Amino acid sequence: MRFFLKFSLILSIILAASSIMIPRSSGMEFPREAGPSLDKQMRQNYIDILVEQEPEIVLMGDSTLVNGVDADLLAQLTDKSVYSIGIPGSASALWYLILKNNIAESPYKPKYLLILFRDTMLTAPGYRVHGSYFDLVDEYAARREPELIQYSFVNLMNPLELVAERYFPLYIARASIRGSIDSSIRYFAPQLAGCDRNCTDYAMGDIFSGADLEPNALVDAVAAAESYLYTPDQLDFDSQLARSYLPMMIEIAAENNIQMIFVRIKVESADSRITNSPKFKGYINSLGDYLANKKVQYLDHGSDPRLTHDLFRDSIHLNEQGQAVFTQLLSDELKNMIK
Numbered sequence: 001m002r003f004f005l006k007f008s009l010i011l012s013i014i015l016a017a018s019s020i021m022i023p024r025s026s027g028m029e030f031p032r033e034a035g036p037s038l039d040k041q042m043r044q045n046y047i048d049i050l051v052e053q054e055p056e057i058v059l060m061g062d063s064t065l066v067n068g069v070d071a072d073l074l075a076q077l078t079d080k081s082v083y084s085i086g087i088p089g090s091a092s093a094l095w096y097l098i099l100k101n102n103i104a105e106s107p108y109k110p111k112y113l114l115i116l117f118r119d120t121m122l123t124a125p126g127y128r129v130h131g132s133y134f135d136l137v138d139e140y141a142a143r144r145e146p147e148l149i150q151y152s153f154v155n156l157m158n159p160l161e162l163v164a165e166r167y168f169p170l171y172i173a174r175a176s177i178r179g180s181i182d183s184s185i186r187y188f189a190p191q192l193a194g195c196d197r198n199c200t201d202y203a204m205g206d207i208f209s210g211a212d213l214e215p216n217a218l219v220d221a222v223a224a225a226e227s228y229l230y231t232p233d234q235l236d237f238d239s240q241l242a243r244s245y246l247p248m249m250i251e252i253a254a255e256n257n258i259q260m261i262f263v264r265i266k267v268e269s270a271d272s273r274i275t276n277s278p279k280f281k282g283y284i285n286s287l288g289d290y291l292a293n294k295k296v297q298y299l300d301h302g303s304d305p306r307l308t309h310d311l312f313r314d315s316i317h318l319n320e321q322g323q324a325v326f327t328q329l330l331s332d333e334l335k336n337m338i339k
Contacts (some may be wrong), residue, residue: 034157035149036134043139046102054108055083059337060095061116064265065087067317068116070327077331080338091121091128092210093152096245097140106280112338113253114261118316119270119302120229120283123240125151125226135281147248155243165294184304222296226269226316235279237286250294261337262291263330264302269315275303299333301326 050058057080059065066086071183075082085098097116103113116218121127129137129152141148157165190200228299234240241247253260284302291298301307311322318326 007309023024029167033149034162035153036138038138038141038145038148040141040143041099041139042142042308044105046098047106049083049112050106050108052083053083055079055110057082057112057114057334058103058110059084059086059114059116060092060098061086064118064267064316064318065116067313067319068265068323068326070323073324074331074334078334078338079330080112080334087136089128089133091124091133092117092245092249093125093127093129093148094137094140096249097137097145097148099249099252101142103258105250108259109256111169111259112261113258114263114334115249116263116265118229118265118267119280120234120240122287123237123244124234124335126153126156129153147245149328151243151245169220177265195276226267230270230274230280232279235283237283237290241290250296259297261297261299261334263299265326266301266304266307267316268309268312297337299330301329304329 057074057078059069059071059074059082061068064085064263066088067086069084069086071082087094087254099113103109115122118178137152154162187197187200190196228234250260284300288298288300307318307322307326311318312323313319
């Protein structure tokens with residue numbers, strides 16, 4: 001009992017001290033709105049590119065777009081100018097921001113915007129927004145993005161997290177505190193041997209870039225990350241739709257006279273027990289029905305038998321031959337859509 005009282009007293013002192021010191025050092029005010037803070041800078045590099053190149057078709061997606069579609073070949077096959085915004089690690093939150101803050105703000109608007117996605121990505125606003133992904137999202141966000149904060153962060157918090165986000169500075173500062181501890185562990189011992197930060201970073205990079213790592217480790221890591229897209233919640237299209245960026249993306253495109261075309265690409269990362277399940281098939285059918293009701297073009301290659309196993313470099317990305325095959329398939333369909 002005495003030990004518990006001491007522990008409670010120490011914890012209370014730490015919480016009280018942190019509640020005073022952290023706001024003073026960081027400039028944050030409490031209580032605060034839940035969710036991360038966005039910086040004041042916003043990248044709008046695609047505005048100049050669109051004005052300069054005036055592409056008729058803009059492609060947008062993640063690394064599956066980079067590896068899956070040859071933009072130059074697509075331009076040649078469709079006889080339309082094409083520009084590709086392929087950003088590895090991107091997802092619907094970043095696509096929404098680039099559409100809203102770059103494409104829609106450009107004096108030149110492309111006639112067609114083609115979004116390449118995997119399975120449930122269009123209604124998964126919390127996918128690829130945390131950790132290093134947040135830095136990329138923040139680059140294309142304005143200082144105030146209430147929809148981004150609400151859909152990608154606040155909506156995914158439980159009541160306890162919401163209280164901690166609003167009232168506990170120590171909880172808000174946990175990432176920077178952990179970073180300071182990690183940095184101390186990483187650099188302290190090498191400094192004793194005369195190796196500064198640059199020396200340590202180079203040594204660590206040299207060791208791990210050339211290491212004979214377990215070849216299945218990357219595959220397992222990718223599968224673990226992708227599993228988020230196939231949870232029961234993510235497979236409930238109706239409940240996810242209103243909490244996603246999909247309706248807003250369609251609305252922004254329509255307001256700017258941009259014809260959107262959504263393209264679902266095939267991957268081999270999902271368990272066949274999931275992709276063959278009634279819930280997954282129901283999601284895909286509901287997505288197709290929704291886009292049809294909104295009069296938005298939708299090309300579904302998610303189970304295309306022509307994209308065979310030998311055309312994949314890994315469980316998600318097509319190889320060079322696969323890229324050529326998919327680009328040809330895509331061009332054949334686009335030629336029947338675009339004038």
